[in-house]
Amino acid sequence: KTVAVTGGSGYIASWLVKSLLDRGYTVKASVRDINDPRKTQHLLALDGAEERLHLVKADLLEEGSYDTLVDGCDGVFHTASPFYYPITDPQAELIDPALKGTLNVLGSCAKTPSVKRVVLTSSLATVSFNGKPLTPEVVVDETWWSDPEFCRENQLWYVLSKTLAEDAAWEFAEEKGLDLISVNPALVIGPLLQPTLNTSSAAILNLINGAMTYPNITSAWVNVKDVADAHILAFENPSANGRYCVVESVAHRSEIVNILRELYPSFQLPEKCSDDKPFLPTYQVSNERAKNLGVNFIPLKESIKETVESLEEKSFFR
Ligand code: NDP
Numbered sequence: 468k469t470v471a472v473t474g475g476s477g478y479i480a481s482w483l484v485k486s487l488l489d490r491g492y493t494v495k496a497s498v499r500d501i502n503d504p505r506k507t508q509h510l511l512a513l514d515g516a517e518e519r520l521h522l523v524k525a526d527l528l529e530e531g532s533y534d535t536l537v538d539g540c541d542g543v544f545h546t547a548s549p550f551y552y553p554i555t556d557p558q559a560e561l562i563d564p565a566l567k568g569t570l571n572v573l574g575s576c577a578k579t580p581s582v583k584r585v586v587l588t589s590s591l592a593t594v595s596f597n598g599k600p601l602t603p604e605v606v607v608d609e610t611w612w613s614d615p616e617f618c619r620e621n622q623l624w625y626v627l628s629k630t631l632a633e634d635a636a637w638e639f640a641e642e643k644g645l646d647l648i649s650v651n652p653a654l655v656i657g658p659l660l661q662p663t664l665n666t667s668s669a670a671i672l673n674l675i676n677g678a679m680t681y682p683n684i685t686s687a688w689v690n691v692k693d694v695a696d697a698h699i700l701a702f703e704n705p706s707a708n709g710r711y712c713v714v715e716s717v718a719h720r721s722e723i724v725n726i727l728r729e730l731y732p733s734f735q736l737p738e739k740c741s742d743d744k745p746f747l748p749t750y751q752v753s754n755e756r757a758k759n760l761g762v763n764f765i766p767l768k769e770s771i772k773e774t775v776e777s778l779e780e781k782s783f784f785r
Pocket residue numbers: 473474475476477478479480498499500506525526527528546547548549550564588589590591592629651652653654655656665666667
């Protein structure tokens with residue numbers, strides 16, 4: 468079978484391309500700058516790439532840019548979307564590529580009869596940011612939606628970009644009769660295949676690169692290999708449908724520091740929080756649907772270890 472992956476050189480997409488090649492798929496992956504070796508070399512070096520990986524140039528903001536990519540594909544994984552800080556122009560840098568880009572990709576899929584299913588890389592960001600209290604008893608699940616108004620009020624521009632994009636994707640899919648599934652991962656960590664540092668891996672690197680304090684943030688976490696698996700299971704299982712929260716656990720940054728301290732007693736790690744407010748509480752996120760789909764979650768401690776080893780191997784340590 469032939470499948471397409473948008474934004475193929477990204478952190479999550481690189482693992483998705485690798486896992487797809489390992490499972491025998493022929494993969495067409497889009498890259499913005501096909502002549503940049505930092506975006507292509509790690510993909511071309513994957514097992515099976517020589518025979519079954521095809522790189523295609525495409526940009527989210529160019530109308531029709533993905534027609535060539537999805538042509539002849541049975542499935543499309545739409546992962547491309549900007550995820551970086553800092554941002555100066557949220558509309559141009561985040562919202563347009565996320566929202567218009569998603570409709571652009573889905574537009575190409577809708578006019579390509581070979582495409583049987585589209586798996587969208589959404590985010591837990593589209594689920595839990597709505598002002599509802601997040602406390603240890605609360606269980607967030609796929610019925611939750613983030614609230615664009617809440618995002619605007621709190622200037623959560625990335626969260627807003629993903630929420631608008633997923634919402635528009637469901638509306639478009641309904642209208643055109645496209646078989647759409649969304650995978651909604653938590654903050655993703657685990658080994659890096661690409662040579663550049665991505666935003667979620669930086670959340671761990673920032674704690675081990677000499678920071679004096681850790682931020683007062685509670686996040687949900689998941690391993691990149693499980694995120695890749697979730698995408699493929701969502702594509703392969705005929706009865707898969709709707710949204711899938713892909714989350715292993717929820718932990719405050721202080722807990723991440725404690726795990727790092729346990730794993731690496733010699734590391735210099737931040738001793739205190741960046742503010743003196745009470746720690747933001749943890750909450751629960753249901754991963755029942757993802758488990759039922761067949762995702763076997765790697766425990767957080769193992770994911771942290773894999774992240775640190777990979778960051779060290781790639782010389783990101785100061
Ligand atoms: P990366 O920054 O590693 O990858 C982002 C990808 O998006 C890159 O391939 C990038 O292409 C592509 N992209 C950005 N802007 C454009 C554009 N205008 N046209 C074409 N491609 C573009 O991030 P991740 O792998 O972390 O993120 C991948 C997806 O997963 C995103 O949709 C993100 O929202 C989602 N996600 C990520 C989480 C995380 O913690 N990492 C958690 C939940 C969801 P290029 O290489 O050319 O720059």
